[in-house]
Amino acid sequence: MLPTPGEAYYIAEWVIRLIMLAIVPLRRSPTAAASWLLLIFFLPVPGLILFLAIGSPRFPRWRAARFERLRPFFAIVTAKLQQAAPTDTSDITELAERLGYLPAVGGNHIELLTDYDGMIDGLVADIDGARDHVRILAYIFADDATGRTVITALGRAVRRGVTCHVLIDPVGSYRWIRNTLRLLEAEGVHVRAALPFRLLRGRTRRDMRNHRKLFIVDGRVGYSGSQNIVARDFRPGVTNRELVVRVTGPLVAAMSAVFVADWFLETETMLADMVDIPESRGPSALQVLPSGADYPKGGFSTLLTWQIGQAESEIVLVTPYLIPDEGLLGALRTAVLRGVDVRIIVSAVADQWLVRLAQESFYTELLARGIHIHRYRDFLLHAKSVRIDRRLGIVGSSNVDIRSFQLNEEVSLLLFDQHALDELQTIQRDYINGSDEVSLEAWRERGRLRKLAENVARLVSPLL
Structure with missing residues (x-):
């Protein structure tokens, strides 16, 4: 006797649950696997469809093979950079080079930019001065007034004979793409x-996004940080504050290498002037650290967790999205026990409520361990930066969350010289002055429904 449709569906649900119980732990980390299995056990069919679409944190084999073809390119760029702009190496720079394939280089001039509209104006001015090429990689590239200003500048450049290439993440830019x-x-x-x-054919996993922001003009000027090409108040009631590094000097060749690699991964086309090394422009030693599934050694998260473990006096983390993994939590707890002053600056203004609830589920644990949490008022503090003692600064696109650690393609700039670190310290102190510090006693007084919502959000945080 054949089962009824209802019975067949019931059987199918249990088959899905049992099969996925064997498959999911092999494809995801234990924390992510637990969240996926929770979803699949409650909603087997929708959960299976979602897992098939976005459940793997790895790229298809064809993309991994294509990236392997880039290894000689990175080796050539590294050799030319080391010859043109050598700098003293350290354990930090050596590890970062193993993780991201690009060396630290000297001879650079940098500017830390906090003026949102001023950064766009500066980028447009640099595009208007371009003579050879412009390359832009953006997570969000809108068709609003801000985006059209950049598009119009690119059009002027094209009419002057300048070659312009643009990569846009279609999920980040879905409203405008x-x-x-x-x-x-x-x-x-x-x-x-x-x-x-x-x-079907040749697909990439949609849960994995290119979250980098790289704007390069003539291989001589490079911008990188947290800012996209969109109006600062593109979300109603939310105004973004960002941090971007403008670089001139040899490091721009390393920034270009990341763009060239991403363009090749999407098109199998290598851009012609890929290893041109700019002349020295200043005293700063810098390093580019790309990370993501194309760079499978952990990248930003590996370096960050290790350096937190090495900190002696001070750690400052600035991130709009804080969902740490166990390794990072353990490193932060141990740092406090060693007497390190640990401060985390987050945004009181939220643009993603589920992420905010998941983030806040960690506050009690962090505060109880002696970690200071500052909530920035009035603006969405979308900037991402790290400062550890007086030896390392990081500015880039990566948040301190599981998505940036495991799923997104990110890029970070490592800062080593004291002038840059002092300037970053000044910016971070300005953030603290514009923030309210969270008190453990006051935080424990929030309502039970709020605590329940936070804990539920934390259960699904590996999927966010």
């Missing part, structure tokens, strides 16, 4: 979607 692509193509810009979602 179609029109932005149309406008860029109409201006003669070479444009591609980064990590496009395809259901």
Whole structure:
């Protein structure tokens, strides 16, 4: 006797549960596996469909093979950088080079930019001065007034004979992607979607995003940080504050290498002037650290966790999204026990409520361990930076959360010289002055429903 449709569906649900119980732990970390299995056990069919679409934290084999073809390219860039702009190495720079394939280099001039609209104006001015090429990689590239200002500048550059390439993440830019692509193509810009979602042949995992922000002009000027190409108040009621590093000097070649690699991964086309090394412009030694599934050794999270473990006096983390893994939590707890002053600056203004609830579920544990938490008022503090003692600063696109650690393609700039570290310290102190410090006693007084919502959000945080 054949089962009824209801019985068949019931059987199928249990088959899905049992099969996925064997498969999921092999493809995800224990924390992520627990969240996926919770979803699948409660909603087997929707959970299975979602897992098949975005459940793997690895790229398809064809992309890994394509990245392997880039190894000689990185070796050539590294050799030329080391010859043109050598700098003293340390255990930090050596590990970062193993993780991201690019060395630390000297001879750079940097500016730390906190003026949102001023950064856009500066980028447009640099594009207007371009003579050879412009390369832009953005997580969000909108077709609003801010985006059109950049698009128009790119069009002017194209008409002067400048070659322009743009990569855009289609999930980050989902509200604007179609029109932005149309406008860029109409201006003669070479444009591609980064990590496009395809259901079948050649597909990439949509849960994995290119979250980098890299803006490069003539291989001589490079911008990197947290800021996208969109109005600072593109979310109603939310105004972003950002931090971007503008670099001139040999390091721009390393920044270009990251863009060239990403363009090749999407198109299998190598850009012609890929290893041009700019002349020295200043005293700063810097290093580019790309991270993500293409760089499978942990990248930013590996370096950050290790350096927190090495800290002697002070750690300052600035991030809008704080969902630490166990390794990072353990390193922070141990740092406090060693007498290190640990301060985390987050945003009181939220743009993603589920992420905020998951983040706040960690506050009691962090505060009880002696870690200071500062909540920045009035603006969404979207900037991402780290300062450890007086020896390492990090500014980039990576948040301190599981998504940035495991799923997103990110890029960070490592700062080593004292002038840059002092300037970063001044910016971070300004953040603290504009923040309210969270008290453990007051935090424990929040309502039970709030605590329940936080704990539920924490259960699904590996999926966010």
